[in-house]
Amino acid sequence: MKLIFELSVQGREGASLPELDVPELKLDIPASQLRGEVPLPEVSEVDVVRHYTALSRMNFGVDTGFYPLGSCTMKYNPKVNEAIAGLPGFTSAHPYQPEGLSQGCLQILNELSADLAEITGMDAFTLQPAAGAQGELVGLMMAKAYFRKRGERRTKVLVPDSAHGTNPASAAVCGYEVVELPSDSRGCVDMSALREKATDDVAVLMLTNPNTLGLFEENMIEISEIIHDEGGLMYCDGANMNAILGIARPGDMGFDITHLNLHKTFSTPHGGGGPGSGPVGVKAPLAPFLPKPMIERDGGRYFLNYDRPDSIGRVKAFYGNFAVLVKAYAYIRALGPDGLREVAENAVLNANYLMRKLKGAYELPYDRTCKHEFVLSGSKQLAHGVHTMDIAKRLMDFGFHPPTIYFPLIVKEALMIEPTETEGKETLDAFADAMLRIAEEAVKDPDLLKAAPQASPVTRPDALTAARRPNLRWRAADDVPQ
Amino acid sequence: MVRYVVNTDKERREMMDSIGIESIGDLFRDIDERILLRRPLRLRHSLSEQELMDELRGISRKKADANGYARFLGAGAYDHFIPSIVPHLTGRSEFYTSYTPYQPEISQGILQAIYEFQSFICQLTGMDIANASMYDGASALAEAAVMASNVTRRREVVVSSTIHPEYREVIRTYAEAHGLEVKEVGFDDGATSASELARGMSERTAAVLVQNPNFFGIVEDLCEIERVVHGRGALLVACVVEPTSLGLLKSPGGCGADIVAGEGQSLGNAINFGGPHLGFLAARQSFLQKMPGRLVGMTADTKGRRCFVMTLQAREQHVRREKATSNVCTNQALNALAATIFLAALGKGGFTRLSNLNAQKARYLRSRILELDGFEPAFSRPFYNEFVVECPADPAMINKRLEGDRIIGGLPLRSHYCRFERGWLLCATERNSRAEIDHLVEALRGISG
Numbered sequence: 028m029k030l031i032f033e034l035s036v037q038g039r040e041g042a043s044l045p046e047l048d049v050p051e052l053k054l055d056i057p058a059s060q061l062r063g064e065v066p067l068p069e070v071s072e073v074d075v076v077r078h079y080t081a082l083s084r085m086n087f088g089v090d091t092g093f094y095p096l097g098s099c100t101m102k103y104n105p106k107v108n109e110a111i112a113g114l115p116g117f118t119s120a121h122p123y124q125p126e127g128l129s130q131g132c133l134q135i136l137n138e139l140s141a142d143l144a145e146i147t148g149m150d151a152f153t154l155q156p157a158a159g160a161q162g163e164l165v166g167l168m169m170a171k172a173y174f175r176k177r178g179e180r181r182t183k184v185l186v187p188d189s190a191h192g193t194n195p196a197s198a199a200v201c202g203y204e205v206v207e208l209p210s211d212s213r214g215c216v217d218m219s220a221l222r223e224k225a226t227d228d229v230a231v232l233m234l235t236n237p238n239t240l241g242l243f244e245e246n247m248i249e250i251s252e253i254i255h256d257e258g259g260l261m262y263c264d265g266a267n268m269n270a271i272l273g274i275a276r277p278g279d280m281g282f283d284i285t286h287l288n289l290h291k292t293f294s295t296p297h298g299g300g301g302p303g304s305g306p307v308g309v310k311a312p313l314a315p316f317l318p319k320p321m322i323e324r325d326g327g328r329y330f331l332n333y334d335r336p337d338s339i340g341r342v343k344a345f346y347g348n349f350a351v352l353v354k355a356y357a358y359i360r361a362l363g364p365d366g367l368r369e370v371a372e373n374a375v376l377n378a379n380y381l382m383r384k385l386k387g388a389y390e391l392p393y394d395r396t397c398k399h400e401f402v403l404s405g406s407k408q409l410a411h412g413v414h415t416m417d418i419a420k421r422l423m424d425f426g427f428h429p430p431t432i433y434f435p436l437i438v439k440e441a442l443m444i445e446p447t448e449t450e451g452k453e454t455l456d457a458f459a460d461a462m463l464r465i466a467e468e469a470v471k472d473p474d475l476l477k478a479a480p481q482a483s484p485v486t487r488p489d490a491l492t493a494a495r496r497p498n499l500r501w502r503a504a505d506d507v508p509q
Numbered sequence: 510m511v512r513y514v515v516n517t518d519k520e521r522r523e524m525m526d527s528i529g530i531e532s533i534g535d536l537f538r539d540i541d542e543r544i545l546l547r548r549p550l551r552l553r554h555s556l557s558e559q560e561l562m563d564e565l566r567g568i569s570r571k572k573a574d575a576n577g578y579a580r581f582l583g584a585g586a587y588d589h590f591i592p593s594i595v596p597h598l599t600g601r602s603e604f605y606t607s608y609t610p611y612q613p614e615i616s617q618g619i620l621q622a623i624y625e626f627q628s629f630i631c632q633l634t635g636m637d638i639a640n641a642s643m644y645d646g647a648s649a650l651a652e653a654a655v656m657a658s659n660v661t662r663r664r665e666v667v668v669s670s671t672i673h674p675e676y677r678e679v680i681r682t683y684a685e686a687h688g689l690e691v692k693e694v695g696f697d698d699g700a701t702s703a704s705e706l707a708r709g710m711s712e713r714t715a716a717v718l719v720q721n722p723n724f725f726g727i728v729e730d731l732c733e734i735e736r737v738v739h740g741r742g743a744l745l746v747a748c749v750v751e752p753t754s755l756g757l758l759k760s761p762g763g764c765g766a767d768i769v770a771g772e773g774q775s776l777g778n779a780i781n782f783g784g785p786h787l788g789f790l791a792a793r794q795s796f797l798q799k800m801p802g803r804l805v806g807m808t809a810d811t812k813g814r815r816c817f818v819m820t821l822q823a824r825e826q827h828v829r830r831e832k833a834t835s836n837v838c839t840n841q842a843l844n845a846l847a848a849t850i851f852l853a854a855l856g857k858g859g860f861t862r863l864s865n866l867n868a869q870k871a872r873y874l875r876s877r878i879l880e881l882d883g884f885e886p887a888f889s890r891p892f893y894n895e896f897v898v899e900c901p902a903d904p905a906m907i908n909k910r911l912e913g914d915r916i917i918g919g920l921p922l923r924s925h926y927c928r929f930e931r932g933w934l935l936c937a938t939e940r941n942s943r944a945e946i947d948h949l950v951e952a953l954r955g956i957s958g
Binding site: 049052055069070072075079080086091096099107113125127145146157158167192197199201205245247271274275290296318342345348368370419428448451452494497500506 | 512513514515516520521523524525527528530533535536537538539540541543544545546549550551552553554555556558561562564565566568569570571578580582584585586588590592594596597598600601602603604605606607608609610611612613614615616617618619621622623624625627628629631632633637638639641642644645646647648673675676678679681682683685686687688728730731732755756757758759760763772779780781782783784785786787797803804805806807808809810811812814815816817818820821823825826827828829830831832833835836837838839840841842843844846849850852853854855856857858859860861862863865866868869870872873891908909912917920939942943946
């Protein structure tokens with residue numbers, strides 16, 4: 028495919044602008060601060076449309092087919108939510124317009140905070156973080172502020188070895204020493220290691236529950252008690268909330284802080300890598316540290332409360348990824364309490380059904396009832412020289428998006444499969460058939476897998492050259508900065 | 510039947526039989542009974558699509574429909590025209606229902622679009638490299654400060670007080686987490702004071718952060734600032750909150766900036782009550798290994814065809830974990846796609862004309878307002894599409910009066926800069942017709958007279 032820059036033909040234009048309808052003045056900006064030509068391409072409107080339409084056809088989305096990318100909850104994105112978020116009253120609202128004109132927007136933010144608090148069992152929420160990782164940062168900053176206010180100096184954050192990479196990265200960004208907790212043979216936190224490492228200098232235990240193996244922590248209450256007994260805080264990475272909507276709540280498990288990924292559990296589209304949204308909920312003792320402003324209600328009027336002396340401050344301009352928040356709000360309103368619970372039930376049912384079908388042909392290192400996802404190992408296939416990467420690539424030839432691979436790190440040749448509730452039995456069966464056939468091919472014709480995919484727009488890229496000789500941008504032949 | 514769940518009761522029964530369970534409840538037996546929720550969530554009942562649409566349409570109009578208003582408010586979120594092809598193309602579900610392109614063979618669309626985005630950002634900013642986007646301008650600037658500290662191994666950042674107040678708050682929050690010191694320097698006639706800057710810097714200064722055009726809309730003398738900053742061995746981090754200005758103004762790279770952080774909302778993204786917008790981050794080639802966030806590179810597939818991959822991932826959290834350059838993971842890819850399509854559509858000629866329209870409309874607006882009794886210029890320096898006037902009355906009160914004329918006025922500066930008791934930050938873009946501007950001036954005449 029050509030780049031948009033390579034389609035440029037001198038003199039073409041792809042957009043029309045109004046004529047200047049005010050007297051034109053000579054600009055008073057000194058010539059030394061002005062630039063000459065901006066080196067942008069010259070293409071027609073139809074050139075632009077064809078180019079990006081062609082690109083879209085080289086991309087696989089949830090609407091294209093089954094996308095069991097573990098830990099990412101690639102569920103169907105309801106179209107009505109797109110229509111709602113596109114209402115002009117929402118899209119054109121300016122964050123600084125008078126509050127009286129923003130009552131509808133503020134109402135949504137206020138009510139969504141309350142709904143998320145009920146769903147998670149927390150007391151208060153901020154909707155400001157733009158993604159889960161920024162939510163983690165906010166959660167840990169609040170923990171830091173909380174301990175400072177209490178005059179305590181705690182330096183460590185405990186993170187299980189099965190955790191998302193963002194957990195240790197966020198802890199390190201906040202200046203904490205990261206202490207890794209091993210998992211036990213059942214895929215849960217190793218309790219003896221926890222007892223040993225839960226000392227009085229631990230600020231936070233960051234726990235994903237269900238964890239990245241798709242397993243619910245069997246000793247959840249005891250884990251919280253151990254950390255709380257030492258004065259530490261419990262942080263829930265809520266990436267896997269889809270498994271327990273309406274069934275169990277982080278707030279009832281002893282968590283003090285939890286973030287959610289609205290682009291996972293609450294159906295907002297992943298957008299090719301964003302925008303996401305990572306609201307953070309806390310128990311009352313931590314509420315004073317939430318970012319500002321908070322969206323509050325005084326009688327019938329909603330307002331922005333900036334008067335928060337203990338707040339950690341801001342992590343983002345304005346009030347969060349509002350359009351994403353509107354979609355999550357619409358999703359919760361559409362489903363209601365029973366609908367949300369059935370989401371979790373069906374997500375877990377689909378995962379267990381698929382797990383049973385694949386167990387045997389693939390190694391299942393933790394053979395227990397799973398929650399919304401499960402993790403297989405490609406170790407049996409490795410004996411034939413076939414890697415999990417090859418299995419993933421071959422799945423594309425069958426029309427499926429591969430699962431998350433090589434994560435969590437504690438499973439060799441991991442395949443992390445999350446079907447979600449928005450898939451029907453026949454899709455799960457077709458995926459299982461493909462996986463079983465690939466397991467056979469791994470024995471009979473491993474080279475077929477190593478050459479996969481063949482049905483995709485391109486074959487495997489040369490990633491090594493991409494990293495060794497990075498080409499990160501197009502450059503015109505006569506390019507000089509100005 | 511619950512919406513969006515596919516399987517029927519009969520299919521669910523078959524699946525349960527295949528698993529060997531009696532009821533759905535059996536799937537949750539591993540959860541300690543003490544933490545099972547034994548009641549329905551206290552949420553409002555479910556709504557059909559029709560009911561949902563009606564309800565939300567009602568909320569969107571509940572005093573919120575500012576769409577019918579003439580708007581003169583910018584301050585970090587700008588009302589620009591969005592060509593129809595932008596939402597049309599970003600609305601293709603192959604783009605918006607995909608995720609991070611972990612599997613390049615079936616993600617070439619978003620990967621190539623990101624590569625083009627990186628190229629566009631480099632062209633606009635005059636820098637060597639750019640990443641695949643950040644959350645927003647404010648967090649991009651904060652990450653740039655952290656990056657500058659990592660490059661220089663110094664712990665202090667000097668921030669101009671003409672930077673957007675909320676951006677400065679975000680810098681403080683991030684600096685607190687990273688253990689950086691933040692020092693602010695003042696302004697003189699609405700622009701960063703070079704002499705104060707020189708005095709404020711020390712051998713501990715990692716970087717100086719300057720916004721251009723700044724929060725007051727004024728065009729900073731970035732080249733002069735560059736001499737001061739580099740003269741003391743620190744890095745210059747330029748912040749661009751209104752990127753349509755780059756159709757006219759010399760690029761930060763052309764002025765010698767080392768890192769450029771900015772907000773791309775103006776490029777094809779709706780204001781959306783403040784988000785989602787998109788941050789961008791660009792830098793010198795030599796800082797490549799210190800860049801946070803995702804990078805897409807060009808390479809070839811096994812058949813020698815051009816293709817694209819996420820690259821240099823050894824910097825990132827999913828590989829480096831606690832040693833990563835940042836914890837950034839999900840970004841604003843779809844907003845970056847919108848910006849890419851916007852820039853492609855506007856192109857070389859259109860983008861420069863857009864920039865000129867903004868500068869011209871703002872000058873007309875300012876000169877008309879200054880004809881009125883009691884309105885005075887706050888500053889005398891050149892500006893882009895925003896400027897500050899001193900009003901004869903409290904600007905918040907003026908805004909209240911303008912609502913009746915279906916006009917959204919500028920930002921009262923008092924809440925952010927207490928010395929400007931009656932300062933009013935106004936913005937004009939290509940969206941404001943001469944008739945709208947004249948309408949505002951007439952409404953103000955009624956107030957001032």
